[in-house]
Amino acid sequence: MGTTESSIVDAARGRPGLLLVTLLGGLLLVDLAAKxxxxxxxxxxGSLSTGRLGSNLWNGLVIGLVIGLAGIGLSMTYSILSFANFSHGDLVSVGAFTGWGVAFLVAGFGDIPIRTLLSVRDAGSATSGDIGAHILATPGAVLLGLVTAFVVTALIALALDRAFYKPMRDRDGISILIASIGAALIVRYLLQFAYGSDRRGVTASVEASNLAFDPLGLSVNAHQLTIVVAALGLMVAMHFMLQRTKLGTAMRAMADNKDLALVTGIPAERVVTATWIIGGGLAGASGYLYVLLRGTIQFDFGWLLLLLIFAAVILGGIGSVYGAIAGGLVIGIVFTTSTIWIPSDFNEAAAFAVMILMLxxxxxxxxxxVSTA
Amino acid sequence: MSADEAVEESVEEPAAEATKAGTAHTVEGDAILRIRDLDAGYGDLQILTDVDLDVADGEYVTIVGPNGAGKSTVMKTVFGLTTYMDGSVEFEGNEIHGLAPEQIIREGIGFVPQTDNVFPGLSVRENLEMGAYILDSVPEDQIEEIFDRFPILRERQEQKAGTLSGGQRQMVAMGRALMLDPDLLLLDEPSAGLAPDLVSDMFDRIDRINDAGTAILMVEQNAKEALRRCDRGYVLVNGENRYTDHGEALLGDEDVRKDFLGG
Structure with missing residues (x-):
C-alpha cells in the first residue's frame, strides 16, 4: 500500500497536468452519474435520461466511425509519403458528390433529367423526396453510390499524386504540404463549379426507418446502421489487407523505413500508388457515408470536416491506421457527449480541447x- | 611485454617477416564484380576517385581504411544509392550502374546496410518475406534454409523485429538479404553496435555464408578481424585505392599496420 501511494504522489508531482485532467475527468463522471x-x-x-446519454454515445460512435474511416487515408499518406495532406478533406467531398450523383441516377432514372441527377440537384419541381434515395427504398442505388464514391475518389487522388505530389517526391514535407493546400483549393472550387455552392437535401426520409431499441430507449435509424456496417466492413478489410497481404506488409515496411524498403527491392512507386488508391477510396467512402448521416450536402463540407479528421489522426498517433480509427471514435464521442455539459455550438471546441490535452x-x-501497425 | 600480449602479437603477425603489401587492385581472370576507374559521391561532392575493385566468384573481400575513406560509398555505389560520376561497375559481365536497386537485386546482389537494417514493426518472418518481394510467391524453402542457418529466428519468427537484440536483428538483416540466394552479398559494418562477445559469432556466420558459395564484399571497422578472415583486402584512403593484397599479407605489412590498424 505504502509504495502504491507514494508512487501515485510521485506521478502527480512529476506530471501535475495528468493529475488535473484525471481530477477533471473524475468530476465529469461523478456529475454524469448524479445527472x-x-x-x-x-x-x-441535474437530470439526464439514459436515453439521451445512449443516443449521444450512439451518434458519437457513428460520427466517429466516419471520421476514423477518413483518417485512415490521411494517416497512411503521412506515414508512407511523410506529409500532411490538406487536400484529404476535399477528397471526402469528391466521394460524396460523385457517389450521390450515381445513387441519384439509379434511384431517379427516367423521370428526372440525367444531368440534374448526376449533379445531386433536386432542380425544378423534383425534391430529394421525389428521388427517394434511401437505404430502405433504394438499397441498390445507395450501395452502387458507395462503390462509385470509393472508385472515383481513388482515381482523383491518384491523379492529384501524378500531377502534384509525384514530381515533388524528394522535397521536404512542408513544400508538399503547401502544395496540398493548393490542390485542396483546386478540388474544392472545381466541385463548386460543377455542383454549385448551395447546400441541399440528399436523402429521402422514409417512415419506419427508425428502429427503436427500447431497453436503452435508444433510437437507431437505418442510415446510421448502414454507416456502422459499411465503415466497420471497410476497416476490417483494411486490417486484413495490412496484416495478411504482401502489399499491406510492404506498406508497413515502407512506413517503417523507406530507405531500407528501397534496398530490399520493394517497388516504392507501386506501394505509393496503392496507398493513394486505398487512402483516397476510403476518404471518398467516408464522405459518401457522412452525407447519409447528415442528409445534406455542400461543396465545402469535407474541408470543414478535415479539422476533425486531423484531430482524430493526431489524437490516435499520426501515421498509425489503428490510431486513426481509435482517434476518430474518441473525437466522435467527445463531439456528441460534450453537449451534456456545454452548448452544442461549442462541441467542436471540446473535441479539439481533448486533442490538445492529448498532445x-x-x-x-x-x-x-507504431506506424501503420 | 606480458605473456598474453605476446600470444596476441603472434596471432596478429602471421607473416613473420613484414612484407610490402601489394598494389595490384584487380584479379586475373573472371571476377563477378568488376569496378574500374569509378568516380562517385553525393550530389556535387566527389568521394571516390578512380577506384578499382574486383570480387571473384565465391571470394570474400574486405574494404578497410580510415574514417571518411569512402568504404561505404563503394558499396552504396554498387547498389545505385550514390551519385555516379564516371567509370564502370560490372556484375557478371553486365554494366549495372544506373539500375534501380530493385533491378540490382534481380541481378543477384544482396545488401545489408549498417544501421536500421530491419523493419522494426514487421515480424521476423515478414522481414524475410520482404526480402523476396520481387518473387511472385513466398519461397518457403528459402525461409526454412535461413531458419536452419539462424535457428533463433525460427523461434522468434512471429515476434516484431524491433523487439530483438542487436545480434538477432543483424541475423534478420542478413537473412533478408539472403532470401534471393544472391551471388554477392554486400555487408556494411556487420559488427557495428554488437556487444564484443557477439562479434566473433557474427564473423563465424559470415564465414559460413561464404563457405556456402556466396561471394562477400564487406566494409568493416574491426579491420584486424576482418582481414584475418577474408580472402583479399582493399585499403582505401581518401577515396582512392592504396593497398590490395591477401588479408594476411595486409595484416603483416608494416605500413598498413602502422597507418590503419593502430600499430
Missing part, C-alpha cells in the same frame, strides 16, 4: 510510435 440519478448537489448533477500529456498519441 443520471437525478440528484443535484450544488453545481453538480500535452501523451505527445505520441494513443498508438504513438
Amino acid at each position: 443520471l440519478a437525478g440528484v443535484s448537489v450544488g453545481p453538480l448533477g 500535452l500529456l501523451r505527445p505520441e498519441g494513443l498508438f504513438g510510435g
